[in-house]
Amino acid sequence: MLRSEVLKALLINNLFVLGSLLALPAGFAWLLTLVNRQTKGNLVTRFGINSQVYLGWLGIIIHETSHLIMALIFRHGIQSVRLLKLPHLNRETTDDTDLALGYVNHTWNQHSFYQTIGNLFIGVAPIFGCTASLLGLDYLLFPGLAHAILKIAAHPTQPKWQSSWQALTTGFGGWGALLILLGLTIFIVIGGFDLSPADYQNSALGLSSTVILLVVFTTIITLLDAHATVIVGAIVTFGLTMAIILSYALIISLIVMAVTRALR
Template sequence: MDFLFSFFNTLLLSFVELFYLLGILMAVGLLLGILERYSNRYLVRTFGPRGILVTAWIGTPIHEIGHLIQCFIWGHRVTKVKLLQLNSPNGVLGYVEHTYNRHSIYQQVGNFFIGLGPIFSGIGSLILSMYFLVPQSYIAFLDQIQHHITVDKFDLSVLKIIAEAVIVIFKSLFTIENLINPLFWIFLIIAISISSHIALSKADIQGSAKGLLTIFVLLVLFNLIAGLFQMDSYRLVVKIAKYNVYVLAFSSFALFFSLITLVLSILFYKIKFLKG
């Protein structure tokens, strides 16, 4: 009976640790998915089924490149790649097919990160675009993170700091100087295109779930071994999980532009509705 109770506590502890380590990342993926779903819904209502293709020529390749890079990192064998296909009969705009060694724990864990690859490539591309096209906004954003965010503290005050960073981005982007700067409009087109296709598909989520299960099993084994040696595994995991401060900070960037995309798609829909 004591063994069963101890094992149950280990499972519960592992679940909590899994949330600390990956919960923020999964929540960001969920929010991006919700924003993209509604944005695309209004775009289709406004411009028809092919309305999504307006942003696909930039957003879809970056989405698929995210999967591709993670495949290379985690040792998966890529069998087929389609960065963009506009005339697919089933509506699939792009895909990356890959295989892996099911006996390799490393490659099994990789399924989680391969599924989430578009979030990494999307955020990275947004930041890179800002760096080259609107550097003053990039500097303002980076300065906000460097001087106000620290991994030593991860509480509700962090959300306030990140919200302030988003406000800084907004103020530095939408200025009179930028509105008359062609590079700003190029950046805005790129940012909207990326954020319109950054969310995970059903296949992406299913692939990530396989890796997530492996990570959970590894955490259970880790906690069982830690218990035998009387180690405080929970404190160690919580300390590692402080990197979520930066996950939130950079994810706010993608969420910000996904929200702008949603607002613009609703605006286009309202304009068409008023004209009609």
């Protein structure tokens, strides 16, 4: 390729990779955190501090389990774990875990590049964990929805709308399954997508190292790999799949926030 074409390919591929793996999840994480914190505040105001646990228990468990799995993958030292707990309104100590709905306390070697990068993935793990859980529930209770999502995401530039609609309408699991799916989705979005300040701080520790790694990886495959288009395309498909699932999670979150605000 000519030099200008190489530079253009490098720029486009890096934008696609960084956007699909970092910017897109970060944007949805920010929006979902804002919305679901407001929902929890509405619940606490109207029904008491424990109501956020009663309605968000499934999401909280998935949230903390996602942190735990990623911490283990990146070989962090696990100090203590609570996947679900009731918060204490009147604290007599200064322990931050008193008001937490769950926690995973971990340590890492600051001289390890691998463990440092892991901080980013551990911090944002609930976004990926809750998204995967929602897709899994779709497969189980409304398979047509899952197939429709994947069909659209598989062809980002030319979405297969007709085949996606056909999959959606022919894979309907019944109204009972749909109601169960809706209820479980509400439990997940209320408790699962709300990233804490500690999650953001933890993610920031590994952000710069992860960006450098992704840029180096993308640059290498663009310059040396004849199948770079396929690899980048697969990453974009992954990002688009997440975007679709996170979009309807955001819509449901907004509806739940509006309902809890009316109740308040």
